[in-house]
Amino acid sequence: MEGKTVAHSRAVMSQVILPSQANPAGNVHGGEIMKLMDTTAYVAAARHAHTNIVTARVDELLFHTPIFVGALVTCRAELVFVGRTSMEVSVMVEAEYLQQERAPEIALTALFTMVALDDNGVPCPVPPLILTTPEEKKRYLEGEQRYGLRKSRRKQ
Numbered sequence: 322m323e324g325k326t327v328a329h330s331r332a333v334m335s336q337v338i339l340p341s342q343a344n345p346a347g348n349v350h351g352g353e354i355m356k357l358m359d360t361t362a363y364v365a366a367a368r369h370a371h372t373n374i375v376t377a378r379v380d381e382l383l384f385h386t387p388i389f390v391g392a393l394v395t396c397r398a399e400l401v402f403v404g405r406t407s408m409e410v411s412v413m414v415e416a417e418y419l420q421q422e423r424a425p426e427i428a429l430t431a432l433f434t435m436v437a438l439d440d441n442g443v444p445c446p447v448p449p450l451i452l453t454t455p456e457e458k459k460r461y462l463e464g465e466q467r468y469g470l471r472k473s474r475r476k477q
Contacts, residue, residue, distance in 0.1 A: 324449040325369055327399050327457050332364035335395040338388060349388040354414055354429055355379075361396035362410040366435035369400055369408060370447040377407060378434035380467070386428050392416040395425065401432070401457075402464025406444035408435045409464045432467075 334357060342353040359376055366374045388394060395415045402409040410433045417425035439445040452458045 322446065322448045324451040326451045326453055327401075328453070330365045330368035330400050332361050332368065332398045333395060334361045334364070335393060338390050338392045338394055340390050343390045347390045349390070349392070349394075351384065354388065354394065355382070355431075357394065357396050358398075358412045358414060358429065358431055359433065361398040362412050362433035362435055365398040365400055365410050366408045366433075366437070369403070369450075370437040372445060372447075373438040373440075373442075374435050375438060376433060377436045378471075380432040380434070382429065382431040384429055386416065386426050388414075388416045388428050389418075391420070392418055393425075394428070398433075400450055401460040402468060403447055403450040404468055405446055406437055407468075408437070408447060409433070409468065410435055411460070432464075 336357065338349050343349045362376070363374050395417065396412055398410050398412045400408050401411045412431050412433055413427060414429040415425040416428040437445050437447045450461065452461055
């Protein structure tokens, strides 16, 4: 199975936040953004594995700043670690207010664990991840440590 680079599977998805996605004060519902994050993580994982993908876990979901109606929300996802059948995907959400002259703000971040499934719904192997930059190598080692900790907890 031939490996693939981090850049190969990067995914970016954007949408404008509408009133139907927010509470009466104009704040977007967290679940709306989480759904977009999950979809973006799915795209990155599917680009890497080219098979059916399911979400197995969401870690370190952090809300950094509120998002309001009218914001352009952009999700960026990339693989940081690959196991035998699972992939850890880092997802970052930026909020940009197009009628204001200010830079986009990081609004949410999370780590999604996605699992590749074969046609019978059984976890299947995924290609290795080819690391090309020092930052990718650092993030991979961090992901590998998280993976090891989760695995040891499951055995207990």
